[in-house]
Amino acid sequence: MPAIEITDLTKDYPRGFWRKRLHRALDHLTLTVEAGEVFGLLGPNGAGKTTTLKLLMRLIYPTAGTAQLLGRPFTDVEVHRRLGYLPEAPYFYQYLTGREFLDYCAQLFGQAKAERRRRVGELLAQVGLVEAADVALRFFSRGMLQRVGLAQALINDPELIFLDEPMLGLDPVGRREVRDLILRLRAAGKTVCFSTHVLPDAESLCDRVAILNRGHLHGLGALDEILKIKVKASEVLVGQPTPALAEALRALADGVRAAGDKLTLTVADEKLYAVLDCIRAQGGRLLAVNPVRASLEDYFYEEFGTEKVPELTGGV
Amino acid sequence: MQRVAAIALNTFREAVRDRVLYNLIVFALLLMGTAILFGQISIGVESLIVVNLGLAAVTFFGLAIAIFIGIGLVYKEMDQRTLYVLLAKPVRRGEFILGKFCGLGLTLLVNTALMAVGFFLALWYVQRRISLPDPSLLAALYFIFLALLLATALALFFSCFSSPVLSAAFTFGLFIGGSLADDLRELGRMVELPWVKMAGDAVYYAVPNFRNFNVIAGVAQGHPVPAALLWQNTAYAALYIGLVLAASALIFQNRNLK
Numbered sequence: 001m002p003a004i005e006i007t008d009l010t011k012d013y014p015r016g017f018w019r020k021r022l023h024r025a026l027d028h029l030t031l032t033v034e035a036g037e038v039f040g041l042l043g044p045n046g047a048g049k050t051t052t053l054k055l056l057m058r059l060i061y062p063t064a065g066t067a068q069l070l071g072r073p074f075t076d077v078e079v080h081r082r083l084g085y086l087p088e089a090p091y092f093y094q095y096l097t098g099r100e101f102l103d104y105c106a107q108l109f110g111q112a113k114a115e116r117r118r119r120v121g122e123l124l125a126q127v128g129l130v131e132a133a134d135v136a137l138r139f140f141s142r143g144m145l146q147r148v149g150l151a152q153a154l155i156n157d158p159e160l161i162f163l164d165e166p167m168l169g170l171d172p173v174g175r176r177e178v179r180d181l182i183l184r185l186r187a188a189g190k191t192v193c194f195s196t197h198v199l200p201d202a203e204s205l206c207d208r209v210a211i212l213n214r215g216h217l218h219g220l221g222a223l224d225e226i227l228k229i230k231v232k233a234s235e236v237l238v239g240q241p242t243p244a245l246a247e248a249l250r251a252l253a254d255g256v257r258a259a260g261d262k263l264t265l266t267v268a269d270e271k272l273y274a275v276l277d278c279i280r281a282q283g284g285r286l287l288a289v290n291p292v293r294a295s296l297e298d299y300f301y302e303e304f305g306t307e308k309v310p311e312l313t314g315g316v
Numbered sequence: 317m318q319r320v321a322a323i324a325l326n327t328f329r330e331a332v333r334d335r336v337l338y339n340l341i342v343f344a345l346l347l348m349g350t351a352i353l354f355g356q357i358s359i360g361v362e363s364l365i366v367v368n369l370g371l372a373a374v375t376f377f378g379l380a381i382a383i384f385i386g387i388g389l390v391y392k393e394m395d396q397r398t399l400y401v402l403l404a405k406p407v408r409r410g411e412f413i414l415g416k417f418c419g420l421g422l423t424l425l426v427n428t429a430l431m432a433v434g435f436f437l438a439l440w441y442v443q444r445r446i447s448l449p450d451p452s453l454l455a456a457l458y459f460i461f462l463a464l465l466l467a468t469a470l471a472l473f474f475s476c477f478s479s480p481v482l483s484a485a486f487t488f489g490l491f492i493g494g495s496l497a498d499d500l501r502e503l504g505r506m507v508e509l510p511w512v513k514m515a516g517d518a519v520y521y522a523v524p525n526f527r528n529f530n531v532i533a534g535v536a537q538g539h540p541v542p543a544a545l546l547w548q549n550t551a552y553a554a555l556y557i558g559l560v561l562a563a564s565a566l567i568f569q570n571r572n573l574k
Contacts, residue, residue, distance in 0.1 A: 054400075054573070057400070057403070057404040058403060058404070059399075059400055059403055059404065059572075059573045060572040060573060061570070061572055077406050077407070077408055078406060080404065080405055080406040081406045083404070085400075085401070085404035087397065087400040087401060087404075090397075090400070090401060091396050091397045091398055091400075092398060092401065093326070093330065093398055095329070095330055095333040095334075096326075096329075100329075104322060104326050105401070105405065107318065107319075107322035108319050108322055108323075108402070108405045108406070108407055109405065109406065110318050110319070149401075152401060156405075162404075
C-alpha cells in the first residue's frame with residue numbers, strides 16, 4: 001500500500017479585488033510515494049510544493065482531485081493520528097515554553113500524562129533543546145523554533161512525516177542533525193516527504209523526488225534517473241603544474257580554474273585520457289579525478305532558466 | 317472531548333499570561349473603589365450607588381475582555397499561522413471553535429468571580445456589615461456572565477471571517493443593538509408605515525436580546541429576580557450561543573488558511 005497517493009490534485013486561488021481571476025497553484029498533480037521512502041518535493045518559489053503539503057494537511061481545500069494517505073482519504077481526521085507535519089517557517093504560541101508547547105501537542109493526540117512527559121523529554125533531547133525546554137518560545141531563535149517544530153511533528157511517533165523546508169533557518173550543524181534525523185526516520189521504517197530549496201540535501205537524502213514548476217509536475221523518479229543523461233564530464237585536480245603543463249592543459253580542457261598552486265580542470269569524457277597522458281608526460285602531479293554528475297541545480301537552470309531557479313541556499 | 321479541553325485550557329493559559337487582562341481587572345476594581353466614594357457622598361443611597369456602579373463595571377470590563385480577546389481567538393491563530401500545526405493534527409475545526417469558546421468562557425468565569433469578590437467587598441464596606449450575598453445580586457452577576465458568553469460567541473463568529481477591528485465593531489454594535497432591542501421594536505410600532513414595523517420586529521427577533529440579561533436597576537432597588545427568568549435566560553443564552561457557534565464552525569470549516 002502506498003503511503004501517499006495523489007490523484008489529479010488541483011488548487012486554484014482567486015486573485016484581484018473587483019475582478020476575480022483564478023490563479024492555478026497546483027495543476028492536476030498525480031504521484032505516488034511508497035511506504036518507507038524519503039521523498040523530496042523540489043521546485044522554484046511558487047512551484048506548488050507548500051500548496052501540496054497544505055492540501056494534504058487539510059489546511060486548504062482542493063479545487064479538484066483527491067489524495068489517500070496511508071490508505072485513507074486525506075480528509076479523514078483519524079488518519080492524521082498517524083501523520084506528522086512541520087509547516088514552513090513555523091510560528092508557535094509565544095507565551096508557551098518549549099516543554100508546554102510539546103505537551104499541548106501531545107494532549108491533542110490524547111496521550112496520557114506519564115506518556116506525554118516521557119515523549120516530550122525524549123524529543124527535547126533528540127532535537128537538542130533540553131536546556132531551553134522551560135524558556136518561553138518568544139525568546140527562541142529561528143533555528144530553535146525549527147527544532148521545536150520538528151519535535152512537535154514527531155510527538156505522536158508518526159508513520160508518515162511531512163516536512164516543509166525543514167532546513168530553513170538552521171546553521172550547518174543543525175542541518176546535519178536534521179539530515180541525520182531524516183535518515184534515522186527512514187531506518188525506522190517511516191515515510192518522509194519533504195520540500196526543500198537546499199538541493200544538495202535532496203540529493204543526499206531522497207530516494208525519489210518530484211520536481212514541480214508553476215504547479216506542474218516536471219519530473220518524477222530517482223534522482224539518478226532524472227539526471228543520468230547529464231553525466232558526461234570529469235573534474236581533474238592537478239597540483240603544482242609547470243607553466244608549460246598549465247598551458248597544455250588549458251588547450252585540452254573545457255574549463256580551467258586556478259586556486260593557489262592547484263588547477264581544477266573540467267574535461268569532457270572523450271578528452272579525459274588525453275589530459276591524463278599530458279599530465280604524466282610532463283611530470284605533473286595528479287591529485288584527483290572525479291566524474292561530474294549534473295546536479296539538480298544544473299537541471300533547474302537547464303529546464304526552467306535562471307529566472308526560476310530556486311534559491312540555492314546553504315549547499316554543503 | 318479531550319482535544320476540546322486541551323484547546324480550552326491553552327486559550328485560558330494565553331489569556332492568563334496576557335497583561336491586558338490584568339489591566340482590565342485592575343481598572344474594574346478601581347472603579348468599584350470609586351463607587352465607594354460616590355456612595356459616601358450620596359447620603360442614604362450608598363448601597364444603590366455601589367450596586368449600580370459595581371455591576372455596571374463588571375459588565376463593562378467583562379464585555380471589554382470578551383470582545384478584545386474574542387475577536388482575536390480565530391483571526392490571530394490564522395494570521396500568525398499557529399493554526400497550521402494544530403489543524404494538521406487529528407483536530408476537527410468544530411472542536412477548535414468549541415475549545416476556543418470554552419477557554420475564553422473559563423477566563424470570563426474567573427474574571428467575573430474576581431470582580432464579584434471586589435464588588436461584594438465594596439458593598440460590605442458601605443453597608444458596614446458582612447452578610448451572605450443577596451441571591452438577587454448573585455442572579456444579576458450570573459446574567460452578566462451569560463451576556464458575556466453570548467458576546468464571546470458573537471466575537472468568535474465574526475473572528476472567523478473578518479478582521480479584528482471589524483469584528484469588534486460588529487460585536488459591540490450587536491451588543492448595543494441587543495440592549496436596545498425592545499426600544500427598536502417600540503420605535504417601529506410608533507411609526508405607521510408597515511415596513512418600518514416589520515423592520516423593527518425583524519431586528520427585535522434577529523439580534524440577541526441583551527436587555528433580558530440586564531437586571532441591574534431592579535436588584536439595585538431591592539427587587540427580587542423571578543425564578544422563571546433564571547431558566548429562561550439560561551435557555552435563551554444556551555440556544556443562541558449554540559446557534560452562533562454552529563454557524564462559526566460551519567464558516568470556519570470551509571475556510572482556506574492563507
